[in-house]
Amino acid sequence: MNYWLMKSEPDECSIDDLAAAPGQTVPWIGVRNYQARNFMRDAMRLGDGVLFYHSSCPQPGIAGIGKVSSPAYTDASQFDPDSPYFDPKSKPEAPRWLHVDVGFVRKTRLLGLTEMRQHASLASMRVLQAGNRLSITPVSPEEWEAVMDLLD
DNA sequence: GCCAACGTTGGC
DNA sequence: GCCAACGTTGGC
Numbered sequence: 001m002n003y004w005l006m007k008s009e010p011d012e013c014s015i016d017d018l019a020a021a022p023g024q025t026v027p028w029i030g031v032r033n034y035q036a037r038n039f040m041r042d043a044m045r046l047g048d049g050v051l052f053y054h055s056s057c058p059q060p061g062i063a064g065i066g067k068v069s070s071p072a073y074t075d076a077s078q079f080d081p082d083s084p085y086f087d088p089k090s091k092p093e094a095p096r097w098l099h100v101d102v103g104f105v106r107k108t109r110l111l112g113l114t115e116m117r118q119h120a121s122l123a124s125m126r127v128l129q130a131g132n133r134l135s136i137t138p139v140s141p142e143e144w145e146a147v148m149d150l151l152d
Numbered sequence: 153g154c155c156a157a158c159g160t161t162g163g164c
Numbered sequence: 165g166c167c168a169a170c171g172t173t174g175g176c
Contacts, residue, residue, distance in 0.1 A: 007174090033159075056174055115176075131157040150167050 003139035004039070004050045005127050006066070006102065007055040015052050015107050024104035025069050030085045031099060032081050036136040040072045040100050043138070050102055051139060051147060053127065054110075061112035061115035062147065069103035108151045120148035 006028065008014070018026055031037055037147050050066035075097040077085040090096040127135035139147075 009174095035159095060175070133158065135173090 001052070002045060002142065003144040004044065004048060005051040005053050005062075005137050005139050007053045007127075007135045009056045010054045010063070011057065014054065015104075018052065018064070018066065018102070018104045019107060021104070025101050027075075028099045028102050029074070029075050031032070031135060032087065032097060033059065033135065034086065035075070036134055037098055038115060039136050039138065041098050044068050044072065044100055046071065047074055049144060050052075050067075050105075051103075051144075055135075059110055061110050062108065062151075063110055064107040066102045067105050068100050069102035073100040075099045102114050111147065111149040111150055115150075119146065119150065121149075 010017075013026055018024065028144040031040065032077040033089045046068055048068040050068060051062050052064040052066045054060055054063045074095045074118075075085070078090045078095065080086055081088075085097075087096060106139060114127075116125070117128060120142060122128065125139065125143050126132055127133065
């Protein structure tokens with residue numbers, strides 16, 4: 001069992017959108033960063049825990065809990081010229097980009113970024129490191145537990 | 153809207 | 165394979 005923090009812009013998909021989605025599951029399409037892709041392809045397992053993080057919004061922070069609900073599979077949007085995620089260099093016989101599905105577990109209070117920074121127990125989290133831009137980052141069991149303690 | 157960080161691209 | 169230019173992310 002692994003744990004992850006996954007960033008989503010609430011304008012595109014908020015924790016409420018995830019809860020309201022068919023099957024309470026959304027395909028995590030649009031990842032166009034190799035490190036993040038490799039996490040999905042090589043390290044994610046069904047049932048892994050997900051901290052659902054709202055980014056690029058007035059109140060960035062952890063907004064809920066999700067879970068990995070599919071293995072990694074081809075992201076079809078890379079072949080769609082009308083998609084903002086279109087990648088003209090990706091070939092159907094060798095797809096570059098993959099994604100998993102993420103399922104809803106529960107909504108939490110918003111654990112804001114500024115509050116996260118105030119807790120020494122979270123100081124090691126990748127999302128808090130200067131210059132971090134990765135949309136998917138691993139979370140250690142200790143970090144996961146510390147977040148759960150703060151959410152309860 | 154600013155800007156720091158950092159990944160990607162492409163010329164050489 | 166180096167590295168400057170450029171684009172993107174994302175908090176503020």
